[in-house]
Amino acid sequence: xxxxxxxxxxxxxxxxxxxxxxxxxxxRMTVKEAPHYKLYExxxxxxxxxxxxxWMKADIHIxxxxxxxxxxxxxxxxxxxxxxxxxxxxxxxxxxxxxDGRQINIDGGIxxxxxxxxxxxxxxxxxxxxxxxMATWWKxxxxxxxxxxxxxxxxxxxxxRQDQIENDLLELIRSHPEDHQFRDLVTFMAICFFQMAxxxxxxxxxxxxxxxxxxxxxxxxxxFFSVLTDFEMRFGRNLKxxxxxxxxxxxxxxxxxxxxxxxxxxxLADIASNLKQYEEANxxxxxxxxxxxxxxxxxxxxxxxxxxxxxxxxxxxxxxAVKPLEDALEYFDRGGDFHLMNRWCxxxxxxxxxxxxxxxxxxxxxESAIRIAAKASDPELQWRAHLWLGKMAEKEGENQKAFxxxxxxxxxxxxxxxxxxxxxLKALFMKDKLGIYESIIQLLYKMRQPSEAFHYLERARxxxxxxxxxxxxxxxxxxxxxxxxxxxxxxxxxxxEISSETEKVSLEGSQESEEEAAEPRGPEVRISELxxxxxxxxxxxxxxxxxxxxxxxxxSMNPLKASEIxxxxxxxxxxxxxxxxxxxxxxxxxxxxxxxxxxxxxDSEKLFQKIKEFRDxxxxxxxxxxxxxxxxxxxxxxxxxxxxxxxxxxxxxxxxLVIVPHGMLHYLPFQALLSKSGKYLIESFTxxxxxxxxxxxxxxxxxxxxxxxxxxxxxxxxxxxPLPAAEEEVRELSTLFKxxxxxxxxxxxxxxxxxxSPKYDLLHLSTHGEMIESDPLRSNLxxxxxAGDDGRLTVNxxxxxxxxxxxxxxxxxxxxxxxxxxxxxxRGDDLVGLSRAFIHAGAPSVVxxxxxxxxxxxxxxxxxxxxxxxSMTKAEALQKAQIDLMKSSIRFHVERGSGGIxxxxxxxxxxxxxxxxxxxxxxxxxxxxxx
Numbered sequence: 039x040x041x042x043x044x045x046x047x048x049x050x051x052x053x054x055x056x057x058x059x060x061x062x063x064x065x066r067m068t069v070k071e072a073p074h075y076k077l078y079e080x081x082x083x084x085x086x087x088x089x090x091x092x093w094m095k096a097d098i099h100i101x102x103x104x105x106x107x108x109x110x111x112x113x114x115x116x117x118x119x120x121x122x123x124x125x126x127x128x129x130x131x132x133x134x135x136x137x138d139g140r141q142i143n144i145d146g147g148i149x150x151x152x153x154x155x156x157x158x159x160x161x162x163x164x165x166x167x168x169x170x171x172m173a174t175w176w177k178x179x180x181x182x183x184x185x186x187x188x189x190x191x192x193x194x195x196x197x198x199r200q201d202q203i204e205n206d207l208l209e210l211i212r213s214h215p216e217d218h219q220f221r222d223l224v225t226f227m228a229i230c231f232f233q234m235a236x237x238x239x240x241x242x243x244x245x246x247x248x249x250x251x252x253x254x255x256x257x258x259x260x261x262f263f264s265v266l267t268d269f270e271m272r273f274g275r276n277l278k279x280x281x282x283x284x285x286x287x288x289x290x291x292x293x294x295x296x297x298x299x300x301x302x303x304x305x306l307a308d309i310a311s312n313l314k315q316y317e318e319a320n321x322x323x324x325x326x327x328x329x330x331x332x333x334x335x336x337x338x339x340x341x342x343x344x345x346x347x348x349x350x351x352x353x354x355x356x357x358x359a360v361k362p363l364e365d366a367l368e369y370f371d372r373g374g375d376f377h378l379m380n381r382w383c384x385x386x387x388x389x390x391x392x393x394x395x396x397x398x399x400x401x402x403x404x405e406s407a408i409r410i411a412a413k414a415s416d417p418e419l420q421w422r423a424h425l426w427l428g429k430m431a432e433k434e435g436e437n438q439k440a441f442x443x444x445x446x447x448x449x450x451x452x453x454x455x456x457x458x459x460x461x462x463l464k465a466l467f468m469k470d471k472l473g474i475y476e477s478i479i480q481l482l483y484k485m486r487q488p489s490e491a492f493h494y495l496e497r498a499r500x501x502x503x504x505x506x507x508x509x510x511x512x513x514x515x516x517x518x519x520x521x522x523x524x525x526x527x528x529x530x531x532x533x534x535e536i537s538s539e540t541e542k543v544s545l546e547g548s549q550e551s552e553e554e555a556a557e558p559r560g561p562e563v564r565i566s567e568l569x570x571x572x573x574x575x576x577x578x579x580x581x582x583x584x585x586x587x588x589x590x591x592x593x594s595m596n597p598l599k600a601s602e603i604x605x606x607x608x609x610x611x612x613x614x615x616x617x618x619x620x621x622x623x624x625x626x627x628x629x630x631x632x633x634x635x636x637x638x639x640x641d642s643e644k645l646f647q648k649i650k651e652f653r654d655x656x657x658x659x660x661x662x663x664x665x666x667x668x669x670x671x672x673x674x675x676x677x678x679x680x681x682x683x684x685x686x687x688x689x690x691x692x693x694x695l696v697i698v699p700h701g702m703l704h705y706l707p708f709q710a711l712l713s714k715s716g717k718y719l720i721e722s723f724t725x726x727x728x729x730x731x732x733x734x735x736x737x738x739x740x741x742x743x744x745x746x747x748x749x750x751x752x753x754x755x756x757x758x759x760p761l762p763a764a765e766e767e768v769r770e771l772s773t774l775f776k777x778x779x780x781x782x783x784x785x786x787x788x789x790x791x792x793x794x795s796p797k798y799d800l801l802h803l804s805t806h807g808e809m810i811e812s813d814p815l816r817s818n819l820x821x822x823x824x825a826g827d828d829g830r831l832t833v834n835x836x837x838x839x840x841x842x843x844x845x846x847x848x849x850x851x852x853x854x855x856x857x858x859x860x861x862x863x864x865r866g867d868d869l870v871g872l873s874r875a876f877i878h879a880g881a882p883s884v885v886x887x888x889x890x891x892x893x894x895x896x897x898x899x900x901x902x903x904x905x906x907x908x909s910m911t912k913a914e915a916l917q918k919a920q921i922d923l924m925k926s927s928i929r930f931h932v933e934r935g936s937g938g939i940x941x942x943x944x945x946x947x948x949x950x951x952x953x954x955x956x957x958x959x960x961x962x963x964x965x966x967x968x969x
């Protein structure tokens with residue numbers, strides 16, 4: 039016994055000696071200042087009797103909203119029995135930003151059994167000093183017998199310096215080829231991007247690691263695919279999510295990572311549930327639960343119970359869902375950060391209670407979900423909970439409360455959208471958000487507030503177009519104007535940042551402690567600064583307005599209010615804006631004098647079928663035989679009755695209609711709708727179209743009235759079927775102009791078009807058009823290939839052009855169409871097409887087609903249109919050209935086939951055909967300013 043005590047005393051002395059000696063022996067912390075980040079290395083963390091189980095403050099200040107990566111090496115051991123166990127960082131080390139910050143584990147990664155990652159990445163929230171803690175989340179017994187040391191490194195990307203993170207990671211990997219932690223870092227950066235809703239950054243990171251062999255893909259892919267599974271599920275692409283989850287599961291099994299195996303089985307169950315494969319989901323959840331229980335993991339057991347409850351909700355068994363969701367809450371409450379997962383439990387419990395008529399309990403659950411989601415920086419859940427609080431308030435007759443909840447949800451959604459720049463991804467993001475806009479429009483219709491309803495309709499639609507217009511960096515040749523533009527952009531960016539901060543504070547509400555409320559950067563100060571910046575921004579806009587009113591219109595592209603739209607209309611014009619929702623359909627009629635909303639008495643499916651029937655009979659597979667029948671009249675008469683007849687009285691006496699279609703209505707030529715009196719709509723009104731009413735402001739400013747110079751390109755050598763009529767078309771048109779440039783055949787290269795066309799007043803492009811449904815930004819016009827390009831002028835490239843043209847005419851096939859994510863009729867309007875690209879590039883007006891056009895009739899129509907333009911507005915010129923063609927008979931060379939009526943060298947019939955069929959005269963529409 040004496041010998042044992044003597045040995046122990048020696049051990050304690052040695053331990054104290056090591057504690058005193060180690061800090062002096064360890065390398066000192068160094069700081070590397072890179073262009074976009076700071077790298078702190080050699081941060082010494084020592085396990086001792088005074089700090090084991092407590093938080094240690096590091097001499098590193100993390101700015102607000104920075105991204106922080108922490109990597110660690112080393113171990114802790116029991117000095118009384120060194121051979122008994124050793125802990126690596128992922129087993130005992132945590133960190134947090136700020137004394138009250140969120141506590142984050144150092145993670146072991148996929149290979150935690152053999153070569154653990156020992157790192158993690160988080161957004162810093164409100165910022166503060168960096169803290170480290172060893173074993174702070176359980177009660178440590180006998181800390182005096184613990185010894186060890188860690189060496190940590192920290193990388194900090196401040197807000198405003200985060201746009202090059204992918205390149206920074208690649209640089210770090212290449213400069214540290216033997217250090218696997220930098221290669222492993224990409225996995226946790228992906229998780230961080232997903233949590234921050236930086237979805238495009240996640241995709242870019244995925245692309246980067248697949249293209250660079252320096253990254254150890256075998257180690258990275260299981261967790262990266264797990265993140266991509268969550269991403270695809272969030273965007274509703276369950277089959278793609280399933281592919282990623284199955285691949286990630288193979289990796290988890292290969293590395294023996296049972297925790298991840300349990301979690302991926304649960305994710306596969308969630309996907310099965312989304313696909314209504316409920317029994318399959320239950321089987322997968324049972325497997326996941328058994329693994330989680332075998333690991334004695336409260337967190338993963340809680341996740342399984344949560345998914346079981348969610349699956350029961352989808353099976354329409356809300357009463358049965360309560361118990362597993364409550365069990366999940368219990369497991370998540372057992373400690374650590376698990377309680378943050380409670381936000382989703384409370385959200386699902388809210389639905390379970392709501393569907394079992396326990397409304398009071400449901401409201402409390404939704405409110406709890408919002409409160410915890412704010413702490414977890416989870417805006418996705420916040421807007422969903424606000425939506426359901428709004429629905430419940432509306433059901434109880436509390437319309438104002440419902441409006442406030444809906445409006446809050448929309449504010450959060452729109453703040454998330456600003457993080458996305460890819461129009462396709464924005465469209466996908468908004469795919470399941472249309473319902474919230476429909477709810478607020480329905481409510482405002484019920485509250486008899488048509489102007490406010492119209493404003494939210496504008497906020498719902500064509501937002502991609504407005505965002506892109508607002509993001510253009512307009513400049514001026516005048517020094518004073520240019521300086522003001524730079525100052526305006528800086529102020530606008532800061533206002534967006536403060537607004538986002540204030541929004542977060544308002545969501546957290548009374549959750550602030552007294553200490554937080556006393557902080558100098560509290561909510562009152564934020565709001566005060568926001569008001570000051572907004573005042574400065576208004577003053578800058580006023581100064582720009584005085585110097586250049588047109589420029590002022592371009593720098594502010596927010597959705598317009600009804601009164602602002604009315605100010606752009608003359609007394610002879612009515613704007614008809616349609617909304618096709620899941621439950622309701624509305625027409626908004628806006629004139630100079632008033633605005634009203636009319637609810638349509640038709641369901642979406644019936645409307646869809648009518649439009650499809652019209653296109654089947656008039657467009658798809660048109661043959662010579664069909665041209666002599668009038669089977670198309672029934673669907674266009676019924677569509678007139680649905681879409682125009684309810685507001686005939688409101689548009690009576692008007693001369694011009696501006697149509698703002700929605701969803702499936704983009705595929706319909708309103709000019710071809712047939713009234714009971716047998717008149718087409720084009721015979722009673724001139725007609726133009728807009729992607730959203732707010733775009734009119736931008737188009738109107740760009741309309742300089744310049745129409746004297748023509749640039750025309752026709753029948754390029756594309757390698758596709760030649761278009762001899764297109765060459766004939768541009769040569770005939772050129773005779774109407776003194777100043778012109780006409781390119782045909784091999785001269786009509788993409789390079790020449792991009793270089794020369796921006797200099798002319800009128801652009802006429804007569805060539806093949808290619809709509810790529812799966813990737814609308816790659817849709818293109820085909821020109822002659824040349825050195826360095828394939829001849830495809832894409833939507834993306836057109837966006838970047840700066841043209842002065844007053845009108846662009848796309849005499850090609852389907853150039854006005856916009857396609858949805860699945861290539862079917864789109865649900866919403868966050869879509870892009872060639873016509874919108876040219877409007878973005880500066881053209882106030884575009885003429886484009888809705889289907890594959892006939893060569894012969896197009897030559898006739900375009901000649902008439904350009905002759906009319908010399909003395910008419912664009913809308914009048916197109917109206918007269920269409921009516922003249924409708925009433926004419928032209929000798930055609932035609933073929934029987936599915937691609938339209940065109941010339942054919944193989945099978946020709948030379949005959950006069952009556953052009954009254956809408957196939958000939960109705961495809962072309964005028965988009966933008968009609969003057």
